[in-house]
Amino acid sequence: MASRKDEKARLREEREERERAAAAGARRKRLVGYGAAGVLGIATLVALVAVALAGGDGGDGGESAGGGAQGGGDLFPAGGDVPRTRGST
Numbered sequence: 001m002a003s004r005k006d007e008k009a010r011l012r013e014e015r016e017e018r019e020r021a022a023a024a025g026a027r028r029k030r031l032v033g034y035g036a037a038g039v040l041g042i043a044t045l046v047a048l049v050a051v052a053l054a055g056g057d058g059g060d061g062g063e064s065a066g067g068g069a070q071g072g073g074d075l076f077p078a079g080g081d082v083p084r085t086r087g088s089t
Contacts (some may be wrong), residue, residue, distance in 0.1 A: 002010070
């Protein structure tokens with residue numbers, strides 16, 4: 001039978017090994033979390049840049065600015081004249 005001192009040393013080594021394994025697992029999980037956060041951050045940045053680049057239409061008031069049957073863009077056709085009203089001179 002092993003002496004009490006040997007038994008305590010063996011148990012301490014087993015405990016330390018379990019603690020090392022737990023610390024390595026925690027470190028691995030933390031690194032995976034950092035990687036996932038980095039990927040999410042890059043994806044967010046790419047989405048913001050895509051929205052910023054696609055969002056501007058130049059403000060020219062053409063068809064993309066709400067023209068068509070509902071109006072909103074130009075009220076008269078290109079090259080058209082403003083009609084005179086009856087009371088104007």
